Amino acid sequence: MNNTKTKYTQLDAGHTIINVCCEDGRHGLTVTAYINGLSVKSPALKLARVVRVFIDTVLAACDFPKDGYSDSHMTRLSDELECYIDGAIKLDELNN
Numbered sequence: 001m002n003n004t005k006t007k008y009t010q011l012d013a014g015h016t017i018i019n020v021c022c023e024d025g026r027h028g029l030t031v032t033a034y035i036n037g038l039s040v041k042s043p044a045l046k047l048a049r050v051v052r053v054f055i056d057t058v059l060a061a062c063d064f065p066k067d068g069y070s071d072s073h074m075t076r077l078s079d080e081l082e083c084y085i086d087g088a089i090k091l092d093e094l095n096n
Helices: 048-061 070-095
Strands: 008-012 017-025 028-035 038-042
Touching: 008 070, 017 070, 028 048, 028 070, 038 048, 048 070
Parallel strands: none
Antiparallel strands: 008 017, 017 028, 028 038
16 A cells, blocks of 8 residues: 555544554554554455454453443454454555
8 A cells, every 4th residue: 555644544443443554564464453552464464364363362452341342343353453453455456
């Protein structure tokens, strides 16, 4: 993704707002998620296991509400992150 400005996408995780951005790095496309002052960065996104570990790490850093819907929040957020990463990869392939 050839962005001159880093663009953040916000995802809602119940009590936590996650800022996600995508940028070119030395090793290709890198996605970074900022959660509660922490950052989780992941290159090599074309490997499914790397994407899964990235998503699981982001989910573990979130503060999900104890309202009986935590599993729903986690599933929705996992799906949104997966779609974001898939879209970033497709956009990167179109630009290159």
